[in-house]
Amino acid sequence: MSEHTEHSVLGKRIPGIDSHEKVSGVAKFTADMVLPNMLYGKILRSPHAHAEIVSIDVSKAEALPGVKCVLTGKDTLGKKQGIWRRFPELCDEEILCRTKVRYIGDPVAAVAAVDEDTAAEALKLIKVEYKILPAVFDPKEAIREDAPQIHNGVEMNINVNRHIEWGDVDEAFQRCDHVREDYFYCDSQAHACMETHCAISSFGYDGKLTIWASSQSPYYVQVLLAGMLDMREGDIRVIKPYVGGGFGGKLSLDAAEFCSALLSQRLYRPVKIVFTREEEFSATKRRTPMYYALKLGATKDGKILAKEARVITEGGAYTSMGATALYLTGFFSSFPYKIPNYRYDGFRVYTNTEPTSAMRGFGAPQAVFAGESQLDMMAHDLGIDPMEMRKINGMTPNYTVPGQAQIQSCGLPECLTAMNKFLKKRDKLPPNHGIGVASYGFMSGGIFNWIDTPYAFSAAIVKINVDGKVDLFTGATDSGQGANTTLTMICAEELGVKMDDIRLHIGDTALCPVDLGNWGSRTTLMNGNAVKLAAADAKRQLLEFASYKLKPNIVYDLNIKNCFVHFTDRPERGISYYDVVRDAIRGKEGNTIIGRGHYTPHGKGMVSPAYSFGVQAVEVEVDTETGQVHLVEVTTAHESGTVVNPIGLEGQLEGAFHMAAGYALMEDMQMKDGKLQANNFRDYKLLLAPDMPKTNILEIDTFEQEGPFGAKEAGEGLTNPTAGAIANAVYNAVGVRITTLPITPEKVLKALEEKKQKKHEAAMEARVESPAV
Amino acid sequence: MPRIINLMVNGEKCQVIVEPAESLLDVLRVKLNKTGTKKGCNEGDCGACTVIMNGRPVNACLVLAFEADNADILTIEGLADNAQLHPLQESFIKYGGLQCGFCTPGMIMIAKALLDRNPNPTEEEIRKAIAGNVCRCTGYVKIVQSISEAAKLIRGEAAHE
Numbered sequence: 058m059s060e061h062t063e064h065s066v067l068g069k070r071i072p073g074i075d076s077h078e079k080v081s082g083v084a085k086f087t088a089d090m091v092l093p094n095m096l097y098g099k100i101l102r103s104p105h106a107h108a109e110i111v112s113i114d115v116s117k118a119e120a121l122p123g124v125k126c127v128l129t130g131k132d133t134l135g136k137k138q139g140i141w142r143r144f145p146e147l148c149d150e151e152i153l154c155r156t157k158v159r160y161i162g163d164p165v166a167a168v169a170a171v172d173e174d175t176a177a178e179a180l181k182l183i184k185v186e187y188k189i190l191p192a193v194f195d196p197k198e199a200i201r202e203d204a205p206q207i208h209n210g211v212e213m214n215i216n217v218n219r220h221i222e223w224g225d226v227d228e229a230f231q232r233c234d235h236v237r238e239d240y241f242y243c244d245s246q247a248h249a250c251m252e253t254h255c256a257i258s259s260f261g262y263d264g265k266l267t268i269w270a271s272s273q274s275p276y277y278v279q280v281l282l283a284g285m286l287d288m289r290e291g292d293i294r295v296i297k298p299y300v301g302g303g304f305g306g307k308l309s310l311d312a313a314e315f316c317s318a319l320l321s322q323r324l325y326r327p328v329k330i331v332f333t334r335e336e337e338f339s340a341t342k343r344r345t346p347m348y349y350a351l352k353l354g355a356t357k358d359g360k361i362l363a364k365e366a367r368v369i370t371e372g373g374a375y376t377s378m379g380a381t382a383l384y385l386t387g388f389f390s391s392f393p394y395k396i397p398n399y400r401y402d403g404f405r406v407y408t409n410t411e412p413t414s415a416m417r418g419f420g421a422p423q424a425v426f427a428g429e430s431q432l433d434m435m436a437h438d439l440g441i442d443p444m445e446m447r448k449i450n451g452m453t454p455n456y457t458v459p460g461q462a463q464i465q466s467c468g469l470p471e472c473l474t475a476m477n478k479f480l481k482k483r484d485k486l487p488p489n490h491g492i493g494v495a496s497y498g499f500m501s502g503g504i505f506n507w508i509d510t511p512y513a514f515s516a517a518i519v520k521i522n523v524d525g526k527v528d529l530f531t532g533a534t535d536s537g538q539g540a541n542t543t544l545t546m547i548c549a550e551e552l553g554v555k556m557d558d559i560r561l562h563i564g565d566t567a568l569c570p571v572d573l574g575n576w577g578s579r580t581t582l583m584n585g586n587a588v589k590l591a592a593a594d595a596k597r598q599l600l601e602f603a604s605y606k607l608k609p610n611i612v613y614d615l616n617i618k619n620c621f622v623h624f625t626d627r628p629e630r631g632i633s634y635y636d637v638v639r640d641a642i643r644g645k646e647g648n649t650i651i652g653r654g655h656y657t658p659h660g661k662g663m664v665s666p667a668y669s670f671g672v673q674a675v676e677v678e679v680d681t682e683t684g685q686v687h688l689v690e691v692t693t694a695h696e697s698g699t700v701v702n703p704i705g706l707e708g709q710l711e712g713a714f715h716m717a718a719g720y721a722l723m724e725d726m727q728m729k730d731g732k733l734q735a736n737n738f739r740d741y742k743l744l745l746a747p748d749m750p751k752t753n754i755l756e757i758d759t760f761e762q763e764g765p766f767g768a769k770e771a772g773e774g775l776t777n778p779t780a781g782a783i784a785n786a787v788y789n790a791v792g793v794r795i796t797t798l799p800i801t802p803e804k805v806l807k808a809l810e811e812k813k814q815k816k817h818e819a820a821m822e823a824r825v826e827s828p829a830v
Numbered sequence: 831m832p833r834i835i836n837l838m839v840n841g842e843k844c845q846v847i848v849e850p851a852e853s854l855l856d857v858l859r860v861k862l863n864k865t866g867t868k869k870g871c872n873e874g875d876c877g878a879c880t881v882i883m884n885g886r887p888v889n890a891c892l893v894l895a896f897e898a899d900n901a902d903i904l905t906i907e908g909l910a911d912n913a914q915l916h917p918l919q920e921s922f923i924k925y926g927g928l929q930c931g932f933c934t935p936g937m938i939m940i941a942k943a944l945l946d947r948n949p950n951p952t953e954e955e956i957r958k959a960i961a962g963n964v965c966r967c968t969g970y971v972k973i974v975q976s977i978s979e980a981a982k983l984i985r986g987e988a989a990h991e
Contacts (some may be wrong), residue, residue: 072923079931080919080938082866082906089865175891251870251878251932251966301932302966334871537930537967704926708968712929717968738875738964746957746970 065619066550067766070704073542074556075299075535077141084299087255089329092520095257096125098317098330099176101166103158103184106409106731107192107205110156110185113166113192117182123175125406126323127183128165130155133319138281138310142508147217149208150412152285152315152373158209159374159730160409162340163405167316174320194731194739196371196406207374207407214407216217216372217380220386222396223459228365233354237435240429240752241351241718242797243780245726246344246719247337247418247741254341255331258317262325265292270314273303273536274574277508279566282318295708298566303536304716305415306342308576309377326530327574338736342414343726345382345405346371349427351390359441361450363398366390372405373412375769381505382413385664386420386514387775388461391426393469393498394450399459403435409731410755415576417716421499426798428480429495429781433788444480447496448473452670462662466769468696469496469670469761474757475694478671486790490689492676499774500665501580501764504590504658513655515583516570517591519548521650523642525620525635527554529591530562532572538772539705540580546701547585547765551592553617578770582667585765586656595652599634603640615816636642641772642679660764667761667769671695673778675718675752677786681809684802686722686787688750695775696757699767700726711752717779719743725799835899839864848895853881855890855900866906866935870964877963878982880936880943881905887943889962906917906935909942917983918942918976920990927976929967937963941977949985953978 078084114128130153139148143236153164163425166183170176191205198204199214207214230236256270266288271372272278275295283290300307313330320328332341352365368386368679387401436443452471457465473496502514520528529548530605535541545559552558572584600615603622606632609615614625623631641650657668676689693713723742727734735741760767780798788794837844840860846861855872858864858881859931872891879890882904909916918938920926928934937960942958944951951959956977957970965973982988 072926073928075931076923076928077915079928079934080906080922082864082933084866084937086868086932088869089859091860091863232875249964251868251930251964253870299931331869334873478852516841516986537932539929546976558991575928577898680941696838705974709930711969711971712967713969716966736871739873743964743966744961744969745958745964747954749957749970752969752971830925 059546059707064218064550066556067699067701068703071542071546071556071702073539074545074561075541076639085271086252086299086301087257088252090257090269090298092257092327095327095329096170096171096324096330097173097804098167098320099173099180100164100312100316101180102229102331103161103163103165104160105158105187105189107190108158108187109190110154110158110165111188112186114184115166117433118168118179121175121179121182124168124179125170126320127166127179128168128319128323129153130706131548133615134284134285134287138285140277140309140378141376142509143507147376147380151323152310152312160411163374164312164316167320167511169320185598188300192409192731194408194410194728196369196408198497199406199408200404207409207524211407216376217383218408219384219387219401219403221398221401221461226363226365226398226400229368229398230354232356233362234661235435235438236352236354237431238352239431239434240796241349241430243347243349243423243426244367244798245346245413246416246475246724247726248304248306248343249699249743250302250304250306253332254311254313254336254565255309256313256317257327257329258321260276260321260325265577266318267294267296268318269298271307272297273300273307273576275534275536275564275566275572276532277308278310278314280508282314285310285315286318286322287547294567297534300536302631304417305419305573305576307343307536308415308574311341311729334738335736339411339733342377342412344416345379345413345420347386347423347638351427351431353431353435355435357439357451359436359669361394361396361438364391364396366401368403370405371410371411371413372402372407374407375412377412379412379413380720382415382420388664389421390424391458393452393496395452395456396775410728411733415774417713419577421497421777422717422720422780424493425497426721426780426784429778430784430796433785434794444473444477446492451496452498460546462664464668465763466759466761467559467668467670467783468757469498471757472672472694472696472729475757479692479755480674489681489790490676490678490790491786491790493782493787493789494672494673494674495778495781495785497774498668498670499770499777500578501582501663501667501669501770503577503664504661504665508573510571512571514657515587516655517584517587519552519591519595519652521638523639524636525554525558527552527559528562529588530569531584531588532569533580534564534575536575538575538709539702540707543701544584544588546780547588548592550766551589552596558620572771576637580772581771582764582769585768587654589765590650590654590656593652594654595650598650598652598762599637599641602644602716603632603637606640660753661763669697669770669774669776671778673782675779675782675786677783677790679787679790679792679805684806684809686783686800686805688718688748690751690753692753692755693775694755696759697757697771698761698764698769700756701768706771707754710754710775713772713775714747714752714779715744717776718783720798721780721783722799833896835895838902840905850896852895853900854893854895855892857895858890861973862905864905868935869933870932877893878933878936879942880939880963882939882943887940900958906938909938918980921976921980921983925976925979927968927973933963937965937973941980945981945984949981951981
């Protein structure tokens with residue numbers, strides 16, 4: 058069911074409501090802000106991967122002219138924090154280390170000075186005596202009995218384990234005609250936001266703290282900071298100016314936020330900390346590297362009967378949101394297929410490396426790379442077209458993932474059909490070209506409350522003023538993905554007013570109702586629902602007054618569209634929205650009209666209230682001389698329920714491909730003894746403008762009952778299919794299967810060499826066996 | 831030793847006392863409060879700080895303030911003519927050539943430098959021109975389109991809205 062035609066705002070190509078400020082240099086990011094009497098902070102970080110802090114001497118640093126304060130772990134309350142607040146053992150990050158450092162980059166001291174140069178100079182004068190401890194970097198080594206213990210009391214360094222199971226897996230494998238076991242490795246990836254982490258804290262003589270932070274969740278910053286500083290939540294106000302990218306990297310309470318707050322609390326002056334690009338790469342959070350062992354069993358006609366995934370993930374030094382990635386990779390490893398028998402065992406292991414956490418796709422890109430590669434391998438073994446195999450096993454609407462999730466809308470069958478049609482139209486490919494396909498599904502927000510909040514997951518307030526101007530307040534976060542525009546559009550649609558009638562208030566914990574932030578693709582569905590409900594509440598109040606005027610027969614309904622209050626069935630009969638607002642306010646003794654809305658999913662399974670689906674085909678050309686994989690063209694068949702804003706949707710799709718193709722081919726966070734090798738944009742390669750291929754989008758129409766106006770996730774899920782599609786394309790181009798990411802020219806060349814060698818050996822054997830020929 | 835330098839920034843005369851190691855970027859952002867120009871890496875790798883100096887695009891983080899003495903600088907703040915946005919700004923808005931907006935000022939300035947010397951660039955020429963400017967959000971598709979549409983506006987082949 059589609060309701061596109063009835064919309065007056067949704068579905069239109071509406072430019073971002075904040076674009077004017079952004080193109081003119083007016084938009085203020087945290088890094089741009091200066092407060093009167095402000096100081097600048099810098100953080101001293103551990104040069105060792107694992108060491109005890111024996112002593113810290115800050116006297117020389119304190120004596121440097123211009124230095125106002127130097128703080129170490131001893132100056133904190135000694136608390137540990139983490140996003141998984143329901144589980145105290147997973148709140149493992151002190152931020153300013155007191156006795157031990159666990160990765161190269163762990164903060165040990167913070168300085169506030171009159172300017173950044175002085176603060177940086179002071180860092181050099183701090184003397185830290187370390188006792189170096191044996192370190193461990195590979196999770197497979199870290200789980201060995203004799204491995205160094207990174208956190209006290211954590212046996213074998215196992216931070217979290219997750220088990221998911223349904224059906225009878227062992228029995229089902231017995232019934233399969235063919236079973237494959239394969240191993241994959243997925244590398245890490247940097248969020249590489251253009252704006253590095255930064256914060257300005259201002260602690261006042263009234264004992265209250267205001268912090269401006271480049272964050273994806275002002276609420277998380279507020280509650281976690283309150284815990285760390287032992288302050289009342291309401292005495293901390295978090296303001297989020299424009300944020301220069303997040304992608305999952307700005308969810309945790311970070312050192313810029315915590316250290317600036319601590320310094321400001323000491324000095325009663327604003328303190329600003331901006332991470333350098335090197336800190337951004339080496340001392341924030343990153344995508345979780347994963348070792349994947351997959352077992353897949355199918356009948357000879359391509360029906361999957363059983364799947365088993367065993368996964369070890371590199372946790373790095375702390376939990377952060379990595380525990381969620383461990384769960385989601387296990388869940389999405391079964392996607393987007395109807396697998397009747399499934400088992401997942403995942404272990405997140407502490408290592409002495411930069412912590413790993415959420416990043417766009419949140420564990421799913423790893424699962425989909427491994428799963429979609431193996432699916433093609435299985436199809437090849439069985440002699441079945443991989444697209445056919447996806448069709449046979451693909452999810453359909455109203456499918457239940459046993460014990461886990463209820464899929465409602467699902468456009469996967471239509472996406473597969475559209476892709477098949479597209480692929481059939483392609484001419485024969487030139488030599489060394491190949492097209493690879495991968496399917497995916499992704500959630501529209503998680504039904505997770507590990508932060509343990511009593512608030513609704515999303516909430517909104519709509520206030521209507523006498524001139525008809527609407528103030529929309531919501532705690533949602535726009536970090537560049539377009540939430541500002543999306544939510545304003547949803548509000549305008551529901552209330553029946555123009556975009557210009559709405560003024561959005563967002564990203565301020567003192568003004569906006571709580572929202573958990575932008576992660577797990579929650580904003581459009583969860584916050585969108587809250588906004589829609591708040592607008593509907595306000596509209597109901599307006600319509601009460603319109604009823605007095607229009608005096609409809611009780612069987613008629615009233616509605617508002619294009620600022621006109623009218624009979625739903627006779628849209629030409631009615632009165633102006635602006636007149637109704639004035640009447641309504643007068644009728645309410647001058648009170649403004651306030652509508653409230655909140656949303657928390659109930660009865661929607663364990664994972665998400667809705668899922669979106671898609672299929673991607675990537676054409677590559679492999680240079681057999683250099684091993685280089687060139688992207689030729691990408692085509693994505695995709696559904697996200699009702700499209701709120703086509704410009705935003707396309708932008709998400711194109712941007713997701715950029716990030717995911719970089720993940721597949723070149724973005725590499727190699728470490729040497731725990732030290733990141735590429736900590737700048739010169740060494741850390743990502744796709745640049747000339748590297749991007751032609752992009753085609755095949756939009757599939759679906760409608761999600763649970764979503765606002767039928768809308769659901771768009772943008773994060775699209776990072777999932779790309780690595781698998783590229784791996785399959787490389788195989789189809791030159792016949793080599795790369796099972797570890799990134800697919801570098803070195804790996805491709807080596808595989809080509811091995812293939813040649815094998816062919817040669819086979820030929821030799823054939824000659825030996827038949828000497829007469 | 832600190833020294834006084836003279837700059838013409840967006841047509842306005844400025845006199846600034848600068849340290850020998852100070853970059854043009856810090857002078858613009860900190861001393862002149864022109865924060866439209868962004869600091870993305872401070873080592874010349876990302877292009878977020880692109881400004882036009884004496885008619886040529888530069889990474890302001892790599893230019894020493896001393897070197898910019900007597901230079902004519904155009905930043906993002908100087909691009910619009912009061913209420914009238916520059917065609918590049920109009921196009922970036924209309925075609926969605928931005929998301930988070932942090933790379934946008936640098937991207938628009940490098941595009942301005944391109945269109946100044948080549949009013950009719952091919953798509954390939956546009957991609958090459960912005961190859962030193964990193965965008966983490968858009969995948970460049972709509973940026974390239976925005977620049978191409980702006981070129982049409984400037985050439986008079988398309989109408990302003």
